[in-house]
Amino acid sequence: MNKMPKYWTKAKKYLSKKDKVMSILIEKYKSPSETVLTSRKDIFFSLCKSIIGQQISVAAANSVFLKFEKRCKNRINAKVVSKLSFTQLKECGLSKQKVKGIQSLAKQTLDKSFNPNLISKMSDEEAIIYLSKLRQIGRWSAEMILLFTYNRSNIWPVQDIGLLRGISKNYKKKYLPPETFVKLLNKRFTPYCSVATWYLWRSIDPEPIQY
Numbered sequence: 155m156n157k158m159p160k161y162w163t164k165a166k167k168y169l170s171k172k173d174k175v176m177s178i179l180i181e182k183y184k185s186p187s188e189t190v191l192t193s194r195k196d197i198f199f200s201l202c203k204s205i206i207g208q209q210i211s212v213a214a215a216n217s218v219f220l221k222f223e224k225r226c227k228n229r230i231n232a233k234v235v236s237k238l239s240f241t242q243l244k245e246c247g248l249s250k251q252k253v254k255g256i257q258s259l260a261k262q263t264l265d266k267s268f269n270p271n272l273i274s275k276m277s278d279e280e281a282i283i284y285l286s287k288l289r290q291i292g293r294w295s296a297e298m299i300l301l302f303t304y305n306r307s308n309i310w311p312v313q314d315i316g317l318l319r320g321i322s323k324n325y326k327k328k329y330l331p332p333e334t335f336v337k338l339l340n341k342r343f344t345p346y347c348s349v350a351t352w353y354l355w356r357s358i359d360p361e362p363i364q365y
Contacts, residue, residue, distance in 0.1 A: 255290025
């Protein structure tokens with residue numbers, strides 16, 4: 155696991171000054187309970203986890219992922235996954251589409267038609283577009299990769315249910331919160347939207363999220 159992103163301490167001070175609600179959340183979830191953004195810095199692992207977790211509960215996703223990990227003999231990489239058959243992957247509890255997504259990811263990683271090394275040189279939006287070209291990876295999944303694997307500082311995933319629930323709860327807004335208000339917060343929290351997102355997530359689920 156990686157250490158706290160370099161910008162984290164500065165971001166907390168910035169957000170606390172900018173927004174009273176954020177100041178309260180940052181104080182509430184401070185160390186040692188604060189675990190901040192952690193990642194294995196392993197994009198293949200994280201993309202597999204993202205595909206597996208789509209449209210199912212966290213508990214179900216964890217169960218399927220453990221079976222997938224066991225099937226890979228705890229070595230989740232493109233070479234190992236490419237040797238698994240469609241049936242072997244499906245037996246982990248994966249849907250047909252998710253199996254195809256993971257197989258496609260392994261193939262593109264091995265033939266280098268997908269090159270994650272390019273992402274570090276891209277802007278957030280360029281990286282989202284690049285990642286979204288992968289099968290089973292849409293904008294939300296791409297944003298999660300940028301937030302967790304690359305620890306980008308200004309990701310504001312407006313399609314994320316957890317973020318929208320966090321906004322509704324803490325800012326006393328109906329669910330779904332008004333789009334204009336979500337945009338206002340985006341502007342207020344820039345350039346540290348990722349950190350604001352993290353604390354809004356924590357406010358509805360004290361269990362830290364990892365990819």
